[in-house]
Amino acid sequence: MTTQNNTFSHSTRARRPIPQGRNRFERAMWLFMRFSGLALLFLALSHFGLQHLISNTHKLTSEDTIIRWGLAGENLTVAQLFWRIYYGVLVLLAMLHGLNGLRQVAYDYLQKKWIYRGFMALASVLILGVTVMGVVALVVGVNASGTATAVAR
Numbered sequence: 024m025t026t027q028n029n030t031f032s033h034s035t036r037a038r039r040p041i042p043q044g045r046n047r048f049e050r051a052m053w054l055f056m057r058f059s060g061l062a063l064l065f066l067a068l069s070h071f072g073l074q075h076l077i078s079n080t081h082k083l084t085s086e087d088t089i090i091r092w093g094l095a096g097e098n099l100t101v102a103q104l105f106w107r108i109y110y111g112v113l114v115l116l117a118m119l120h121g122l123n124g125l126r127q128v129a130y131d132y133l134q135k136k137w138i139y140r141g142f143m144a145l146a147s148v149l150i151l152g153v154t155v156m157g158v159v160a161l162v163v164g165v166n167a168s169g170t171a172t173a174v175a176r
Contacts, residue, residue, distance in 0.1 A: 052123050059120045066113045088165055095164040107161045114157040122150050 074080055078087075093103040125146055133139040 052127075056120065056123055059116045063113070063116050063120060066109070066116070070110075070113065085165075092161075093164045095166050097164075099164075103164075107164075111158055111161050114154060114161070118150050118154040118157075122147065 091103065091106050093099050099107070126143060129139055129142055129146075133142060
């Protein structure tokens, strides 16, 4: 009589464990990439539809920009506030999404820890600078003297 050691049964399937991230930060960044990607898809497509399909960008004037953004130092309308918040969220999500993607690629390809950290520090400073300039431009609004100069040219 021979005995067979049958370790795999047809009635049970072998399941792979769910891969765990390096830590909770990695799991949070994984979720952030998924949700921010969905939000950016909506924001970018609605921006494209509004700017290039509904509004004719070839006939865009400084008056159209002033109507949408408002002049610096003047009270905002609800519509102007909406557009500033809309584009502020778009800028912030795009920059954070891009920085996180860059972080993941750099982690895969930069083997030395000091090179990785230096690269990420430089990238973070540059992205933070561009983000701050974008948000400040959104908060300040259109400068009336700059538009008058642009219209006169």
